[in-house]
Amino acid sequence: MTVPADGIDGKESHVSVNQRKKVILSGMRPTGKLHLGHLTGALENWVALQGEYQNYHLIADYHALTTNPDTSDILQNSLDMALDWLAAGIDPAQSPVFRQSQVKQHTELHLILSMLITTARLERNPTLKEQVRDLEMENIAYGHLGYPVLQAADILLYKGEVVPVGEDQLPHIEITRELARRFNAQYPAEPLVFPEPEGKITRFARLPGLDGRRMSKSIGNTIFLSDSPEEITKKMRTAVTDPQKVRKGDPGHPDICLVFAYHNKFNPGEVAEIRSGCESGALGCVDCKLRCAKRIADTVAPMRARRSELETHIDRVHEILRDGETRARAVAERTMDDVHRAMKMG
Numbered sequence: 127m128t129v130p131a132d133g134i135d136g137k138e139s140h141v142s143v144n145q146r147k148k149v150i151l152s153g154m155r156p157t158g159k160l161h162l163g164h165l166t167g168a169l170e171n172w173v174a175l176q177g178e179y180q181n182y183h184l185i186a187d188y189h190a191l192t193t194n195p196d197t198s199d200i201l202q203n204s205l206d207m208a209l210d211w212l213a214a215g216i217d218p219a220q221s222p223v224f225r226q227s228q229v230k231q232h233t234e235l236h237l238i239l240s241m242l243i244t245t246a247r248l249e250r251n252p253t254l255k256e257q258v259r260d261l262e263m264e265n266i267a268y269g270h271l272g273y274p275v276l277q278a279a280d281i282l283l284y285k286g287e288v289v290p291v292g293e294d295q296l297p298h299i300e301i302t303r304e305l306a307r308r309f310n311a312q313y314p315a316e317p318l319v320f321p322e323p324e325g326k327i328t329r330f331a332r333l334p335g336l337d338g339r340r341m342s343k344s345i346g347n348t349i350f351l352s353d354s355p356e357e358i359t360k361k362m363r364t365a366v367t368d369p370q371k372v373r374k375g376d377p378g379h380p381d382i383c384l385v386f387a388y389h390n391k392f393n394p395g396e397v398a399e400i401r402s403g404c405e406s407g408a409l410g411c412v413d414c415k416l417r418c419a420k421r422i423a424d425t426v427a428p429m430r431a432r433r434s435e436l437e438t439h440i441d442r443v444h445e446i447l448r449d450g451e452t453r454a455r456a457v458a459e460r461t462m463d464d465v466h467r468a469m470k471m472g
């Protein structure tokens with residue numbers, strides 16, 4: 127049996143069902159340079175999944191407007207993010223990298239899906255409630271309320287079957303699943319237009335920021351993937367540790383220490399030795415931090431090298447985005463043909 131593949135070149139090819147890779151859509155809002163939290167929370171998983179699945183990597187620039195309509199940095203932030211993705215190992219030949227705003231069908235499908243959901247359902251979205259509380263918002267924009275609908279359009283436009291999420295994020299894709307079901311029920315077709323995407327639980331290790339809070343550029347507690355060894359060392363010196371270990375010789379408690387959490391991630395070969403040195407007091411926090419900084423610098427060194435090479439050939443990055451946008455657009459056009467046919471509007 128053969129089926130049309132959602133080929134990344136935009137041309138209809140035919141492959142056996144068994145050979146066809148499942149489609150994954152993953153994306154981020156362009157907030158500029160990426161940090162260690164992005165690496166451990168998403169990028170490592172994306173790179174690991176790219177041979178097994180057909181990935182589409184979305185620079186969600188319209189999503190960035192839902193909480194802040196200022197676009198003065200958006201192009202540079204998008205470029206910075208693309209540079210970090212490519213430097214971290216995203217292969218654009220396998221997985222198109224593209225800006226949401228350059229594939230107009232995202233907005234068209236968003237409009238159609240927005241007719242199939244109530245505002246009451248969107249107001250129950252737990253993430254929205256958190257944002258309203260954290261950002262102390264008195265009113266929210268119409269587009270902010272509807273961002274899960276845009277997210278659903280992003281995924282369904284590529285007929286995404288899998289969405290990589292952390293366990294706590296599974297409810298986030300429920301609206302996408304509901305909208306796929308509702309569209310298919312309202313506009314039946316053979317085969318049904320949209321798959322119901324499933325969440326793929328990944329090893330999302332939440333790495334705290336240097337002050338122990340959520341790692342965030344706006345808080346200023348991050349280490350960027352593009353930081354130099356000197357910058358990493360300087361930042362690591364500020365990291366919070368066990369407050370009871372004031373000087374070398376004091377016994378420490380590594381399990382409540384942020385630096386130890388970083389060793390666990392970036393220096394697994396030495397954690398046993400560090401634990402015993404910390405607990406006995408033989409290891410001082412300054413030495414411990416310097417060792418940690420060195421390991422982090424070693425981890426990001428190949429990415430920094432790739433990033434700076436790409437920066438000197440920025441035309442290549444623009445070309446990668448143009449190519450990704452062309453390939454994404456071709457898939458999106460085919461999906462919208464299916465949508466219009468099912469709606470008897472085609």
Ligand code: SF4
Pocket residue numbers: 367368371378379380383384385386403404405409410411412414415
């Ligand atoms: S020695 Fe290392 S693990 Fe122990 S408290 Fe100090 S920084 Fe943390």
